[in-house]
Amino acid sequence: MSGRGGRSETRWAAAILAGFAVLALVPLAAPRDDVLNFLLVILLSITLAESWNIVAGYAGQVNLGHAAFFGIGALVARTLWIDGTPIAAATAAGALLATLSALVIGVAAFRLRGAYFAIGTLALGEISRTTVGNVLAEISTLPTATISTYRLTHRYYVALGLAAVSVAVVAALARSRLGLGMEAVREDEEAAEASGVGALRLKLTALALSAALAGLAGGLFAYYHISYYPSHPFSPHWTFDAVLMTFIGGVGTLHGPVLGAVLYVVLKEYLAVRWVDFHLLIFGALFVAIVLVLPGGLVQAAARLRGAWRR
Amino acid sequence: MTVLAQQLVLGLLIGSLYGLAAAGLSLVFGVLKVLNVAHGELIMLGGYGAFWAVALLGMDPFAALALVVPAALVLGAVLFLGLFGFVMRADEETRIKNSLLIGFGLALALHALAVQLWTADERSIPTPYGGAVITVAGLSLPVVRLLTLALAFALIGALHLLLAHWRWGQAIRAAAEDWQAALLTGIDVRRAYLLAFAMGTALAGAAGTLVTIGYSISPSIGLEWTLKALIVVVLAGLGSMLGTFTGGLALGVAEAVSAAAFGGPYREVVGLVIFVVVLLVRPRGLFGR
Numbered sequence: 001m002s003g004r005g006g007r008s009e010t011r012w013a014a015a016i017l018a019g020f021a022v023l024a025l026v027p028l029a030a031p032r033d034d035v036l037n038f039l040l041v042i043l044l045s046i047t048l049a050e051s052w053n054i055v056a057g058y059a060g061q062v063n064l065g066h067a068a069f070f071g072i073g074a075l076v077a078r079t080l081w082i083d084g085t086p087i088a089a090a091t092a093a094g095a096l097l098a099t100l101s102a103l104v105i106g107v108a109a110f111r112l113r114g115a116y117f118a119i120g121t122l123a124l125g126e127i128s129r130t131t132v133g134n135v136l137a138e139i140s141t142l143p144t145a146t147i148s149t150y151r152l153t154h155r156y157y158v159a160l161g162l163a164a165v166s167v168a169v170v171a172a173l174a175r176s177r178l179g180l181g182m183e184a185v186r187e188d189e190e191a192a193e194a195s196g197v198g199a200l201r202l203k204l205t206a207l208a209l210s211a212a213l214a215g216l217a218g219g220l221f222a223y224y225h226i227s228y229y230p231s232h233p234f235s236p237h238w239t240f241d242a243v244l245m246t247f248i249g250g251v252g253t254l255h256g257p258v259l260g261a262v263l264y265v266v267l268k269e270y271l272a273v274r275w276v277d278f279h280l281l282i283f284g285a286l287f288v289a290i291v292l293v294l295p296g297g298l299v300q301a302a303a304r305l306r307g308a309w310r311r
Numbered sequence: 312m313t314v315l316a317q318q319l320v321l322g323l324l325i326g327s328l329y330g331l332a333a334a335g336l337s338l339v340f341g342v343l344k345v346l347n348v349a350h351g352e353l354i355m356l357g358g359y360g361a362f363w364a365v366a367l368l369g370m371d372p373f374a375a376l377a378l379v380v381p382a383a384l385v386l387g388a389v390l391f392l393g394l395f396g397f398v399m400r401a402d403e404e405t406r407i408k409n410s411l412l413i414g415f416g417l418a419l420a421l422h423a424l425a426v427q428l429w430t431a432d433e434r435s436i437p438t439p440y441g442g443a444v445i446t447v448a449g450l451s452l453p454v455v456r457l458l459t460l461a462l463a464f465a466l467i468g469a470l471h472l473l474l475a476h477w478r479w480g481q482a483i484r485a486a487a488e489d490w491q492a493a494l495l496t497g498i499d500v501r502r503a504y505l506l507a508f509a510m511g512t513a514l515a516g517a518a519g520t521l522v523t524i525g526y527s528i529s530p531s532i533g534l535e536w537t538l539k540a541l542i543v544v545v546l547a548g549l550g551s552m553l554g555t556f557t558g559g560l561a562l563g564v565a566e567a568v569s570a571a572a573f574g575g576p577y578r579e580v581v582g583l584v585i586f587v588v589v590l591l592v593r594p595r596g597l598f599g600r
Contacts, residue, residue: 062408108591115346115407119541120590123583126538130583134576236534240419247412276431277423284420291412292397 012255013171020164027153036156040224042265043159044217045245049257050166051213052242057252058170058179059206060186061110062118064239065125068105069098069211071132071234073218078140078230081222091219098215099208106207110200113189125236133231141227155224162220166213170254173209182206186252244283247290250299259298313449318567320450326563327460328521330556332536333543334467335514341549342487342507345395346407348414351537352421353512357383357519358528359429365436372436372524373458379516387512390417391505399504418533425530435527459525466517467556470510474552483507535579542582545589 023039048070055063076094081087105124112120142150173179184192185199193199221233245264250256268279290297336350347353357379364375394417398409443454474480479502485493486503494500522528522536539562547558562582569581 062411111591114404115411116590118408118411119346119348120587123538123541123586123590127580127583127587130576130579134574240415243415244419275427277426279423280419281423281427284416284418284423287416287419288394288413291409291416292394 007175009171009174009254012253013167016167016255016258017164020160020167023160024157027156033152036152038265038269040152040156040159041269042262043156043163044220044224045241045261045265046163046258047159047166047213047217047220048238048242049245049249049261050163050170051210051217052239053246053251053257054170054173054213055203055206055210056243057246057257058173058186059182059203061203061206062115062243063121063207063210064118064236064243065105065121065123065128066210066214066242067234067236067238068125068128069102069214070218070221070238071128071231072098072101073215074222074233075132075136075218075230076215077219078222082140082143082146087219087223091216091223094219094222095212095215098218099212102207102211103204106204110203110207122236122239125234125239129231129234129236132234133229136230138230139227140230147226150226155220158220158223162213162216165216167254167258169209169213174254178202178205183252244287248283248286248297250297251295253296253299256297256299263298315571317450318571319564320452321456322563322565322567323560324453324456324460324563325526325566326560327463327556328518328525328559329539329543329562330559331463331466331514331518331521333540333547333559334470334552334555335511335518336537336540337544337547337549337552337555338470338514339508339511340544342483343395343399343410343504344403344406345398345410345508346414347395347511348411348537349418349421349533350414350511350515350540351533351535352418352425353383353386353515354519354522354536355425355528355530355533356386356421357516358523358532359425359434359519360516361520361523362429362434362436362528372438372520373462376462376517376520379520380513383513383516384509386516387509388505390512391508395508396501396505399501418537422530422533429530431530433527433529434523436524438524453525456525459521463518463521464556466514467552470514471552473510479503479506483510538586539582542586545586 023043026039027036048066051069052063052066055061055066073091073094076097077087077090080090080093085093105121109117109120109124173182181192181197181202182205184195184197185202189199218233221228241264245260246257247260248263249258249260264279264283267282271278271282294301296303332350332354335353336347339345339347339350360379360382361372361375364370364378365372368378370378394413395410398406398413401409438455440454444451445454445457446452474484482493482498482503483506485496485498486500486507490500493503518536519528522532543555543558543562546561547555562585565581565585566578570578
């Protein structure tokens with residue numbers, strides 16, 4: 001975990017945003033669709049990982065029901081969009097509802113501490129998935145008129161924009177009093193309370209911010225996919241992916257989740273050609289190793305290597 | 312009315328396996344304060360172990376228990392020595408949180424491994440007496456599921472006796488009660504922990520075997536069974552294995568009632584709702600005695 005002010009975070013944010021600026025040029029080279037799709041999945045994963053990182057990395061609350069916010073964003077955006085609302089407004093509405101539900105769920109779920117919060121939110125996520133799957137069992141497909149005007153480049157730029165926003169939000173958070181307060185809650189909630197930090201308010205803020213970004217990512221999912229089952233974005237796999245990417249990169253840092261997301265998607269695509277789900281075997285084992293010996297993830301490993309080099 | 316009664320009976324039958332599944336989780340959590348969310352994946356592995364014993368060795372499905380349970384004991388010991396043993400030094404809160412994270416990674420890895428080994432298809436074990444049904448007062452009772460209930464109850468009873476009377480069983484209970492005091496009276500606490508974890512895994516293996524015989528398994532059942540076990544542990548509390556078994560039966564009945572009232576697909580929701588409500592009412596002392 002970092003927690004040393006926000007200056008290195010700001011530098012990392014500048015470097016990552018510069019990388020995104022280069023990615024903005026990719027569609028101009030008119031690449032094949034599979035290249036754009038691959039980059040889009042990476043960008044969506046970065047947004048999802050950073051959104052989870054806010055509540056788990058900075059505020060220290062392991063939320064295992066994160067997919068619910070992604071799902072709510074997707075559900076609302078898709079429904080309104082197909083009904084004729086412009087996609088931007090529909091996505092904003094989805095993110096808003098995800099944020100509101102985060103506040104409602106948070107008031108109840110933050111009565112739970114530590115691991116109990118984790119399993120409680122896991123159960124809440126599963127309740128939302130099962131309910132949506134039961135109520136909306138039919139597959140959701142875009143109308144033919146929309147499909148005929150479908151442009152992958154539009155989706156790509158939305159994904160790029162969202163990833164940039166999520167990185168900027170985390171960078172701003174890391175520099176702010178708010179972020180500092182969240183880190184205080186993460187390190188020791190009682191001590192933070194004793195020194196006048198309102199722990200519940202900060203945890204709620206972190207969850208709301210995290211849900212807003214996840215809701216936006218859900219909107220992108222609804223905008224991007226031509227057909228999917230409405231319960232699919234509620235699947236716990238979205239949460240688990242975010243957990244793996246964030247922890248393996250480095251939880252509670254700005255650049256860790258970005259690194260984790262890139263590695264995760266690259267390895268997943270590379271291995272999927274020959275083995276289904278084999279990446280989960282590697283990342284699952286890597287995750288266990290990181291929890292046991294390297295709680296700061298790859299970012300911490302890199303820092304240690306640098307330290308050893310200088311000495 | 313008969314339809315409801317039939318549903319309730321089937322609920323009781325599956326509930327016995329919920330109880331058995333929860334017993335292992337409850338033992339490990341109660342004694343070690345380790346929350347192993349890969350418990351469902353251990354159940355899944357036990358199921359495939361039984362599947363192999365039947366398919367490759369031609370064993371009787373129920374006799375496969377004699378192979379799966381010892382193998383699971385060894386696996387449990389290996390998992391404790393290789394993974395979960397390392398979190399024991401931390402204070403209780405960190406220990407629970409880190410064990411949850413380790414279990415999470417382990418669950419994903421085991422799931423992926425099972426997909427490689429056995430493909431993602433659903434499997435079950437056909438038994439020679441597979442379709443046999445006893446009819447009592449208009450209710451049909453599948454023989455195989457009745458046997459799984461009887462075996463689940465027998466295993467819980469055996470565990471209860473072991474914990475009550477066996478020397479190491481008493482050591483495990485002492486370590487659960489107050490590990491420092493146990494250490495002072497000369498109990499090898501670390502070995503008691505090792506044993507409790509191995510026994511918890513063996514119970515998961517037994518549960519997996521019975522699930523495969525009476526129902527079916529696939530690599531992705533892990534999360535579902537972990538949640539069932541957690542729900543039962545929350546319902547029944549820690550400390551009494553017979554209480555855990557009763558909790559399992561209660562969950563099975565609750566599911567049957569909700570399926571009858573709201574339709575089959577909501578079967579999964581009722582347990583989760585109970586779980587969340589109990590958690591919220593008793594946020595801290597939840598797993599207390």
